[in-house]
Amino acid sequence: MIRGNFLLPVLLLAGLLLSNRAFAQPTESTRLFERMVEQVTAQEEALIALRHDIHRHPEVSGEEERTAGLVAEHLTALGFDVRTGVGGHGVVAVLEGNRPGAIVAFRADMDAVPSTAEDPVEYRSVIPGVRHICGHDVHTTVGVGLAEGFAAVKDDLPGSVMLIFQPAEERGIGANAMLAEGAFDTITPEAIFALHTAPYNVGTVATVAGGMMSGRASIAVTVRGAGDLIEAASTVREAIEGVGTHPPQMAGMIAPKGFIMVNLFPQRGTAGGNIVIQGQIMAAGYEDRARAKAAVLDTLKALDLPGITLETAYNERFMEGVNNDAALVNLANSGIQALAPTVGIETVSGAVPAFSEDFGSFQARVPGVMYFLGVSNPETGTVGMPHSPTYVADDGSILVGTHAMLAAMLTRMMNN
Ligand SMILES: [Zn+2]
Structure with a gap:
């Protein structure tokens, strides 16, 4: 019973202090x-x-x-x-x-x-x-x-x-x-x-x-092995590009949340006969960037390319x-x-x-x-x-x- 009587003035005082603070x-x-x-x-x-x-x-x-x-x-x-x-x-x-x-x-x-x-x-x-x-x-x-x-x-x-x-x-x-x-x-x-x-x-x-604004990851995939390198490289390119949610030539200034944009450069061969595919992968927030990385790496892992090995270098923080x-x-x-x-x-x-x-x-x-x-x-x-x-x-x-x-x-x- 005392509590009730006691509580009211305490609440009033607390309210007064809070409102003073708020003002x-x-x-x-x-x-x-x-x-x-x-x-x-x-x-x-x-x-x-x-x-x-x-x-x-x-x-x-x-x-x-x-x-x-x-x-x-x-x-x-x-x-x-x-x-x-x-x-x-x-x-x-x-x-x-x-x-x-x-x-x-x-x-x-x-x-x-x-x-x-x-x-x-x-x-x-x-x-x-x-x-x-x-x-x-x-x-x-x-x-x-x-x-x-x-x-x-x-x-x-x-x-x-x-x-x-x-x-x-x-x-x-x-x-x-x-x-x-x-x-x-x-x-x-x-x-x-x-x-x-x-x-x-x-x-x-x-x-x-x-x-x-998008962050940029860089990717470089070296395709090597005894199999058909050109065929394998083309499969790898398509697989990476497939992760993108928008075509590289995006029309507007603003992309919706969750976009992943893949921009692969023209590929080049190396002296050892390997083919290197390089490019950038753009996504906006940290979550989208992590999602893009996981998607690219999982996709590459799932490829079935007999006689071919892929060596992937992925720098998620190429540009913040x-x-x-x-x-x-x-x-x-x-x-x-x-x-x-x-x-x-x-x-x-x-x-x-x-x-x-x-x-x-x-x-x-x-x-x-x-x-x-x-x-x-x-x-x-x-x-x-x-x-x-x-x-x-x-x-x-x-x-x-x-x-x-x-x-x-x-x-x-x-x-x-
Ligand atoms: Zn500026």
Whole structure:
């Protein structure tokens, strides 16, 4: 009987504490977020000027010295602890807050792409044959925008921020090079985010839980023996190709979940008379990649080829794709909705089969989410389809991306 009387005030008190906690947190994040946005908004013109400067002076994979120098200078001035020359021209910058919270990273890639097509913007590239047609100038500028925002609230920052400026993404080697040279050794982030420009309209970001860009496995099958090698090689090719759920020439940009795409190169014979079949097998998330590997190896094992031996080399992690952590997608999306409600959030309807990204190398170490950042502008008629000759990323995407990432990162920092 006492219990009943006792329980009610306890429940009321617990309810009060819980509701206080529930209200206190959004208020505090809102207050911090508004201060960050105020600083970033004040810096908008400077950020656009920085983006145009980087765009005018594009540097291909491995040669990002000038871009990295600009970034390091800005971040040092903002009070970040800056390490340069990590895995090539990589920059790792850390800002430690004064209050407890998670360590959250953002990765921007810095390299440009060879392109001889005319650059349609006023701030056109002055380097012949090189252009930012993948939007890495925007990613880098957003990284500096984040530095501006977080530095403005350093004394009240819950947790720490790590900004990673990566070289050589277009060659798919920069992320691994940075990790091999200890990007995460001194401080390991608990979550990591990234953006990639995409032909959504400016004002929008988009993501999906699980596989968002295909990872690539490499395969090499050596066919040898006393039997009919040509016949055997053709059987092996057909068997591997049969594992694919889509023909190699996929029409659309987006493939449904669960796709496996097989792309075998023209085969070649070796000096010893053997035939080698090589290629790549693309699938989106880790599960699909494991499924593809098992299917290929089981299929090859089941082949009945008298007098023939097959030697298979299968590298499942030839190139990491983008594989977003589901819980982090939910948390980050809710943070963006609550703090930056003007940013539209779309769900990517499937994985992009033909494009890949080495951001997945970071995601293989810590939970991470990549967002597509809308950079197309129907009013000006410009479209931001990466690697297309007419690629244009609207300047308005810089603040959209910065706001979205500030919201996502702050939310994760405070949910520790
Ligand atoms: Zn890119």
